[in-house]
Amino acid sequence: MDESRELLLAGTGLPIDDADVAELEETTDGWVAAVQLASLALRDDDDPQAAIRRFAANHRELGDYLSETVLDRLDAELLDFLLATSVSEGICASLAEALTGRRRCQRILEDIEERDLFLTRLDAEGQWFRFHHLFADILRQRLEREDPARADALHRSAATWFADRGMLSAAVDQHLAAGDEEQAITLVEDEAFDLLEQSRMSTVLGLATKLPTTARRRRPDLQVAIAWAHALLHHRAEANAALAFIEATLPPAPDADDDAEDIRAETALIRAAMTVLDDHLDGVDEALEACLVRAERLRPWLLGGIAAIASFREVQRFQYDEARQWLSWARPHHRRTRGPFSVIYGYILAGVAAREELDFDTAEASFRHAMSLARDSDEDRSYGSRLSGALLGELLYERGEVSDAVELLDDTYHLGAEGGIVEIIIATYVVGARAKHALGLDDQARHRLDEGERLAQSLHLPRLAAHITAERLRSGVGVEGLSAESFPPAMPDDLPDGIARVTAEKIEEAAIRALLASGTADSRGEACRRARMLCEGIGPTGRARAALNGRLLLAECLAASGSAEQAGNLLVPALRECARVGLVRPVLDAGPAVRELVYRFGTTMRGDVDPTILPFLDRLRVTADGDRQTGRGA
Incomplete structure (x- = not known):
């Protein structure tokens, strides 16, 4: 920054503030020739701020400079290599071979780096490189101008290369750069459910946001995946919007074919999942029945979801044997899934059932197995790993292993409103605060309870709120304003289900x-x-x-x-x-x-x-x- 400021002031003599310098620094990556060209462009301009914005958006002068002093002096073979590989933000030897058809591309890339042709390695091993973004822009502009059909073909080749290696975001970008919107949508649609099975909901949503809005709304399968991702992350409004788009694309029930009815059954299950995450059971029976009628036609992952939702229902009815029976029913279908997410929830609920029966060894084994499945499918701090980690942390805390418990509970705390079923959120906020209190960290305990209370209010979770209030009075942390007069004189008798009963018991x-x-x-x-x-x-x-x-x-x-x-x-x-x-x-x-x-x-x-x-x-x-x-x- 200091060097860029000095160069600009020396070249222009204009009053340029730090924000202008920072913008130019970012635009040029601190490349001294680009800064010098900018200073020349600004020298006779009365409005340097506007000129910097124009330069950042256009830098035509820089393109002319590079074309005259760099590109036009390269031999044709090397220039062709640069043009072909410029279509990707990052480049490695294998991708370069796919784009150029040439061999020994690693040596070529290293040679380009050694010649200072604006190529920088992105890792210590020199596997991945990237061109200076201004240089890459100029290469791509020349490629588009001289041979637009080749540019599209290169983008498609790059899309195939990235997709084959599971690098979906880059593959989507390449399809869109080639103007292939439908192929981009199809790629996301084809991969979305595998990503959901691997508990990568945020990845699904990130890919979906890259796609043209109008086109993606016409694809019900993609909207189903988007609805699932939002629903599982507690994004109720966004999930309902996706469900509305799905319903708008389906024919009326009397005219619907089997595929449309399958989608309707799945949307019913999505709504049931949202109900479960909202800590209710209303309508769950009907949704499960609608799906079970079509079970033979549904994806194996959905059958695991049916079992998980049904198990949750039975746990809340205190029917623990029935909960385990649902998990046994789902086990053959689990073997056919391509990711562990629904399986993870099955083991989580099996652990909850065992814990409520004081079978803590079985509960611990279930929670640990769920974590192991999640970690085998993704990085150690995956969403599924954190979900099961919260309940394992609660169990370890109750067994007196407080430090290990805090580590797991702190990890799940970062999920916030995306923290799964209420049992998991209670472990995260209530037991997490209890563990902090046991370590003498009352400020952290109070903060955890305050955050949990805000979450209970924003997500409308009375069971969580009741646990937090009980914990405040148990620990004495944050009890201001709470007294015996704050509570009803007795527990109500007419409690509709186990969720309401446990909530009332905690208030009592x-x-x-x-x-x-x-x-x-x-x-x-x-x-x-x-x-x-x-x-x-x-x-x-x-x-x-x-x-x-x-x-x-x-x-x-x-x-x-x-x-x-x-x-x-x-x-x-x-x-x-x-x-x-x-x-x-x-x-x-x-x-x-x-x-x-x-x-x-x-x-x-x-x-x-x-x-x-x-x-x-x-x-x-x-x-x-x-x-x-x-x-x-x-």
């Missing part, structure tokens, strides 16, 4: 903790009464994990109310269950009264405790001591 937990925090004997007694009723309500639903957490909450209420013996009688079997599956944090996170009771069990009351849980009590005490060092714990 928050109310109970608010009552405990108020500090009066009456409020503590009311907290005990409501915690007991909460446990009784969870019992018949067959949710072992929820029941365990309910008992720990009740033990906290009893111990805080001075009923240490009752709390101990309730706590010992809960400790036995936690020891069996290795759950450390749920015990310590139940509250300060439970922590104190556990500490006494492991020290002064050690002789009165079931000896089989003594090693687990020792582990709890060591963890609690670590918490004390960060200011957490009784």
